Amino acid sequence: MTLEIMMPDNFTRWAVPGAVSEIEVLSVKSGNSGPVILVWPGMGVDVRMYRFPVERFAGMGYSVVLYNPRSHGNAGGSPSRDGFASDIEAYLHESGMAAAPLTVIAHSAGCDGALRLSGTSLNIQKYFFISPILNPRESILFMCRENSINEFTVLLAARAENHTPVKEVLRDTRWLDYEYWNSSGFREALDNASREFLIGSFLEEYFVESFDASPLLSGRNRPCEIILPRHDSWFSTDLTREIAEHHGCPCTTIETAGDHFFTKAWGDVWDYIAGTM
Numbered sequence: 001m002t003l004e005i006m007m008p009d010n011f012t013r014w015a016v017p018g019a020v021s022e023i024e025v026l027s028v029k030s031g032n033s034g035p036v037i038l039v040w041p042g043m044g045v046d047v048r049m050y051r052f053p054v055e056r057f058a059g060m061g062y063s064v065v066l067y068n069p070r071s072h073g074n075a076g077g078s079p080s081r082d083g084f085a086s087d088i089e090a091y092l093h094e095s096g097m098a099a100a101p102l103t104v105i106a107h108s109a110g111c112d113g114a115l116r117l118s119g120t121s122l123n124i125q126k127y128f129f130i131s132p133i134l135n136p137r138e139s140i141l142f143m144c145r146e147n148s149i150n151e152f153t154v155l156l157a158a159r160a161e162n163h164t165p166v167k168e169v170l171r172d173t174r175w176l177d178y179e180y181w182n183s184s185g186f187r188e189a190l191d192n193a194s195r196e197f198l199i200g201s202f203l204e205e206y207f208v209e210s211f212d213a214s215p216l217l218s219g220r221n222r223p224c225e226i227i228l229p230r231h232d233s234w235f236s237t238d239l240t241r242e243i244a245e246h247h248g249c250p251c252t253t254i255e256t257a258g259d260h261f262f263t264k265a266w267g268d269v270w271d272y273i274a275g276t277m
Helices: 055-060 081-094 110-115 135-146 149-157 163-169 176-182 185-193 197-210 237-246 266-276
Strands: 014-016 021-030 036-040 065-066 101-107 121-132 226-228 251-254
Touching: 021 055, 021 081, 021 135, 036 081, 036 110, 055 065, 055 266, 065 081, 081 110, 081 237, 110 121, 135 149, 149 163, 163 185, 176 185, 176 197, 185 197, 226 237, 226 266, 237 251, 251 266
Parallel strands: 036 065, 036 101, 101 121, 121 226, 226 251
Antiparallel strands: 014 021, 021 065
16 A cells, blocks of 8 residues: 655645635545545634544545635635535546545534535445534524524634624624515625625525525435534534434544534544544
């Protein structure tokens, strides 16, 4: 087996054919036809945050692709549910890894994008979903009940040229009502206050129009395991367990993890996943 090892900070930007933006990837190939691991970050999060042990899994015979979708890390563009999946599918085909057995590891709202990957053009074997958020509107309502909505607001406002409009709109939940959102012109106002990440368009697609991707769990013919922290202030772990049970997905709790972002616990997450593969 030959390893083409690249250092964890050696990411490249890849222009998706026919797309207006670039994704960012770190790709480590182990042989020509061995299994592949795809690591997909949460919405707006840089995949570097997860400190995925590339060399460890490459040494186990896996090729590894660390993926920053549009608007993540140093990738360009703005969020696109359809684009997130089609972009990485195009990359896997271009790099010759589309036919290889694929394990998908996704976090938070990134799990929705991972579920939209094609089960016919890719050889998906298993999903690991870490603190999945498959219903964004329910996440916002939960954070409001938990008084943790400021965590979301601060992260989103950091994407704006002008923080004030974002904080003004998100100060209560009225913006979730489509008629109020539309009549107030919030999409245009927040897009105008944005940098490349179009905040108004993102909020409209993910939270105002919203969706529930959890039924897709039953539509897949590949196993999915869900990994949770002890406590999550972004989405109800009790509800996640109910969804997992309904769709036949086993759940595991990482006891060292006390928040949605698994602060200081990613090493334990990777130890667990490596032990199951």
